Amino acid sequence: MTRTEYPWLLPSAMAGPTDPEPPGAGPIGPGPARGRPRRTVRDWVVDTTLFLIAAFVGVLAAEASDRINDGSAVVLFDQLTAASACCALWLRRRWPVGLAAVLAVVSLAAPTAGGAMLAGLFSLAVHRPFRPVALIGALALLSACLQPVARPDPTMSPLGSVLAGVTLVLLAIGWGMLIRARRQLVAVLRERAHRAEAEAGLRAEQAQRLAREAIAREMHDVLAHRLTLLSVHAGALEFRPDAPPAEVARAAGVIRDSAHEALQDLRQIIGVLRASDEGDGPDRPQPTLATLDLLVTESRDAGMRVVLDNAIADPAAVPAAVGRTVYRIAQECLTNARKHAPGAEVTLALRGGPGDGVTVVVDNPAPVGEPGAVPGSGQGLIGLTERAALAGGTLQHGRTGEGGFHVRAWLPWPV
Template sequence: MTRTEYSWLLPSAMAADPDLYDPGPAGERSVRPPARGRVRRTVRDWIVDLVFFLFAALMALVVVEQSDQFGNSRAVVHFDELVGLLSCGAIWLRRRWPVQLALGLALVGVLSPAVAGALIVAIFSLAVHRPFRPVAIVGGIMIAFGVVQPFVRTDPTTSAGASIAAGLVILLLATGWGMLVRSQRQLYVALRERAHRAETEAALRAEQAQRLAREAIAREMHDVLAHRLTLLSVHAGALEFRPDAPPAEIARAAGVIRDSSHDALQDLRQIIGVLRAPGDGGPGDRPQPTLATLDALVEESREAGMAVVLDNRIQDPDRVPAALGRTVYRIAQEGLTNARKHAPGAEVTVAVTGAPGNGVVVAVDNPAPAGPFEAVPGSGQGLIGLTERATLAGGSLEHGRTGDGGFHVRAWLPWAA
């Protein structure tokens, strides 16, 4: 995030100085924006500046009072009063020009100790609003001026060495305090930025999870309902084009339509049920298909009039994981559905082979239809969904036309030893 982007996270008094949050490479000060773009002072800013002004004014009054008591001339006393007053007024410029203010007060402080309070405020503000390099440079200059000051304006009550030591301690304390405040504010900004970034990433992950869940539900809905609705379409078409069929065939077709409609409704309820939260009255979960239910799928297709040959040569079928068995079932189900729609009357072969460590191979083959027929329309989404399902399981799937005009679907799925 840039300074402009995360400045809304901060109090306006902190956002008023963008350089605080962008020290630049190797601690160099970045370019400050023009003054016209600055944030207006808040009540907090006015209170802080007023406290600093009163502190500088109090220090100036003490120094002027001591200057008068030490027997200085009236001109020197008036000079101290004027310098102290101007330095207190300069406090209001500490955010805009902290470097210039600190250097100017340090230079004037050599001639008049009345700027001592304003000088402490200036070095504190400099440490808050600028990185270490300019603070160190200005601090070194101020130390040099502080060494000279006791010899220009001597203090009868204190030796030059004591004055220099006291000034150095006060300078270091003000600088350290300012750097501590700067570090705390930068930490605050970093934490807020990190929290904002974490929220954004969490929202993206949630959105991706929702998209994947929708895709999984759509794939499951297609695989489940396509099989049932194809049965309905085939038998309804038979009733439409053969109204003179024997009553037994009509009754059998009607029974298949009824059973398929019921199963389709149950499957649809199950899929919609996964979208509901627990305890909201949703239907109970129906058993998921596994490899053991593959025989029932083939038998259901045979009852619908299909000629299906099942070749199941799975070694140790009881060890087949539930997820793997469900994927095998869905691939076989989609293959039978496509054969029913595009090759009615043709014999379909479903071959399942595999062993732990070698994986499972599922193959569904059908020859070309024996004669003319009215094809059931399809969108091709089923094969796309099967490919995605096999890929998600860690396997692969291939399909296509055979040389005799038939169709072939073959999938390999991993099975750990």
């Protein structure tokens, strides 16, 4: 958003840009200002308005000088000085400090340059910070105080002339500083609005990323288990085409059931992406520790050797979130064992109680046969570690010295 995008928001519509480029500053150092922006239509209107105001004040002062002074040389000097000072205002954007200083000195000898001097002070206060404004302002106040001595006005008392000059100088500087402050305030508010909008966008992106990661983790945990069952039984039918019809029928039934469960799980996960008012039915019940036996039975039916050592007396008493995390850890470990250690016996041990937490230990020795053809993404254990950390627990995993694999997780169980 640029400053000229919403010019009606600025109360300083009669002033030029706040901080013009320093004179002689080119794109690569001192030299001609090749990158200086050209005047816009608004700039021409503002500069012309200030020129006309200064010229009007100069004409009034020149008429007063013609009435007061008898010498034509003094009147001619005042007129030429007023014209030169008004024309110099066209340089106020490039040299506001130098122009204001020169006009403050010139107005001491030529009151007709007073209007141009006030316009220069105003432009200086708008375009420059307080320090140069204070220095040139002090010079202008000194000139206003000495002018009744250098060029006395018979129609006014010296004190009245001093008070009028000081008041006009302070008004010009104060008005310019007020406009500069408001411009800076608008710029700060716009910057803060842009920063707040950017931060809101970043927070929205982070929330979307976290939601996508959660959905991806859930899809991996759920679908990988079902699809490995499909792969195992399909592979058995492929390598044993002469199997008994009863065994073929049992394998086909498991494939059908696993495909059906995978489809249901996929529908459930996709339902998370929908709005709450677009749901077309109740969600399927989430797995808990009480359903762990069904998972083990399903794996055994697929031909795995699984030893379950569950020392938790009442699995239903485990908090739902903890039980669901334990279920997902066991599910992923069984899936990995099925893919990478076919034929190996898997031991699944559960210990814990209220206040002590739940400890899950899964071990399998080195694979008996060749690893399965189902590829692994390597993201399952990473997802389990993140899931355990989100639940307030920990998870360690790694290979044993005998070529097996060991997974140990601890999850909190509040009293």
